[in-house]
Amino acid sequence: MEHPVPFVDLQSLLRRQMGELREALDEVLQSGRFIGGPKVDELEQALADLVGVPHAVACASGTVAEHLLLMAAGIGPGDEVLVPDFTFAATVEAVLLVGATPVFVDIEAETFSMDLAAAQRAMSDKVKAVVPVSLFGHPAHLAAFEAWCENEGILMLEDACQSMGASEGGRRSGSFGNAAFTSFYPAKPLGGLGDGGMVFTRDGELAERVRRLRHHGETGHHLHGEMGTNARLNALQCAALLVRLRSFPQELQWRQEAAERYEAALGGHFVTPKVREGAASSWAQYTLRLPDAQQRDAFRDSLQQRGVPTVVHYPRPLHTQPGLQGRSYRLTPTPVSERVCGEVVSLPISADIQGSDQRRVIEAALEWAGSA
Ligand SMILES: Cc1ncc(COP(=O)(O)O)c(C=O)c1O
Structure with a gap:
């Protein structure tokens, strides 16, 4: 392994x-x-x-x-x-x-x-x-x-x-x-x-x-x-x-290149993160959206079996956190937040992500996309 x-x-x-x-x-x-x-x-x-x-x-x-x-x-x-x-x-x-x-x-x-x-x-x-x-x-x-x-x-x-x-x-x-x-x-x-x-x-x-x-x-x-x-x-x-x-300017460049490699490989198969016109991201996370939570679990299990960890940022809307209950807050309608919490999944990314590691992430994601 x-x-x-x-x-x-x-x-x-x-x-x-x-x-x-x-x-x-x-x-x-x-x-x-x-x-x-x-x-x-x-x-x-x-x-x-x-x-x-x-x-x-x-x-x-x-x-x-x-x-x-x-x-x-x-x-x-x-x-x-x-x-x-x-x-x-x-x-x-x-x-x-x-x-x-x-x-x-x-x-x-x-x-x-x-x-x-x-x-x-x-x-x-x-x-x-x-x-x-x-x-x-x-x-x-x-x-x-x-x-x-x-x-x-x-x-x-x-x-x-x-x-x-x-x-x-x-x-x-x-x-x-x-x-x-x-x-x-x-x-x-x-x-x-x-x-x-x-x-x-x-x-x-x-x-x-x-x-x-x-x-x-x-x-x-x-x-x-x-x-x-x-x-x-x-x-x-x-x-x-x-x-x-x-080395921060260089690291931002490396993060940008890693994000571009993900986009080139995965863009046609997943809802990948897009950067707004005129903006530049520092790519703290590379977060996909899958159609539903069930598919997401299957995707995460499949990658995990290939040694590729994923993280859900964030699994629930903030207002539903147990620690907030009983506290005073005001809630406005947040249907997009509710939906997105069931869809998001972040892939490994960092300035020093190794090329061989990123290839493994991409292969595992594509393999799942091919079989799903
Ligand atoms: C969006 C956001 N806000 C606030 C914080 C809090 O920062 P810290 O962990 O340094 O207290 C973090 C980081 O953990 C964060 O991601």
């Missing part, structure tokens, strides 16, 4: 960068400076430049980055926040953590991102913010949401946790609206060696407030102008991410 294909090939990535990573971590060890310091500043500047905004604030994870952002924006009890019904659970957790009410909004099937018309129908005078999610690396309708939010006088906070490096109309994901947040979870397009996240914004005051809140609301030495939390990103993680950043 051949080795199983890794769903995300972190081992190949680590082999490629191990020397540089060790050197960078060693530099921090020698310095003894683990909290704050030059590596944190350097990473924030480098990512602000990459995204194209003046301010970036490093945080302990993508989830706390969103939490701090909502706190800093003054969103809380009595406020509503629009979120897609099809996304990772963290998107809504931060809304609940500040005591605001999430409003679940439908997505469009083609890009898996929030449907602007559905968001418009979900509006109320309590809505203070909208969180479009650039899911699987594909930018949400960022410019359209930006214009609409500006017009409505509500905040647009993009969930860019899966979309570092993606763009729309030449502008990077992370640079639209009032602010955005991303994640450095190891399997993300720009993954670190553990948890991490970042807030991006053009708004200097908002950035300053996030910066204060991540460090206990400190406004002077042992002076807490407001109560915050501890949500800092440590210097070892920042040093590792600065190394990861060196």
Whole structure:
């Protein structure tokens, strides 16, 4: 039996960068400076430049980055926040953590991102913010949401946790609206060696407030102008991410090439993911849609037998998660989210996916298509 294909090939990535990573971590060890310091500043500047905004604030994870952002924006009890019904659970957790009410909004099937018309129908005078999610690396309708939010006088906070490096109309994901947040979870397009996240914004005051809140609301030495939390990103993680950043443009290119190989081989046999005109995906996931859940199970079993793992991102609409029951939320009709949850299946993809592994995925998928 051949080795199983890794769903995300972190081992190949680590082999490629191990020397540089060790050197960078060693530099921090020698310095003894683990909290704050030059590596944190350097990473924030480098990512602000990459995204194209003046301010970036490093945080302990993508989830706390969103939490701090909502706190800093003054969103809380009595406020509503629009979120897609099809996304990772963290998107809504931060809304609940500040005591605001999430409003679940439908997505469009083609890009898996929030449907602007559905968001418009979900509006109320309590809505203070909208969180479009650039899911699987594909930018949400960022410019359209930006214009609409500006017009409505509500905040647009993009969930860019899966979309570092993606763009729309030449502008990077992370640079639209009032602010955005991303994640450095190891399997993300720009993954670190553990948890991490970042807030991006053009708004200097908002950035300053996030910066204060991540460090206990400190406004002077042992002076807490407001109560915050501890949500800092440590210097070892920042040093590792600065190394990861060196090869990031090349990795985006590799992901793009892997997605093109999938499209060329599978496009005629499956509903493959499409990239909107003028957009570029960072291909955090390569997600097919199969006609129904039964077929999907058969497809997944067939690939698994050939050593090819698949993942269902995501098996149920967010509003049906058990942890949400008994919580206060508002649901608008989400038939597309309901349907898509039964259809989606993600294939292995990562910057370092090996050619021989990808060929095995393609052969296994085509074999199933031939027999189905
Ligand atoms: C869409 C989305 N939002 C938020 C998060 C939360 O990021 P983190 O895992 O860094 O807390 C993730 C990643 O896991 C995500 O995929």
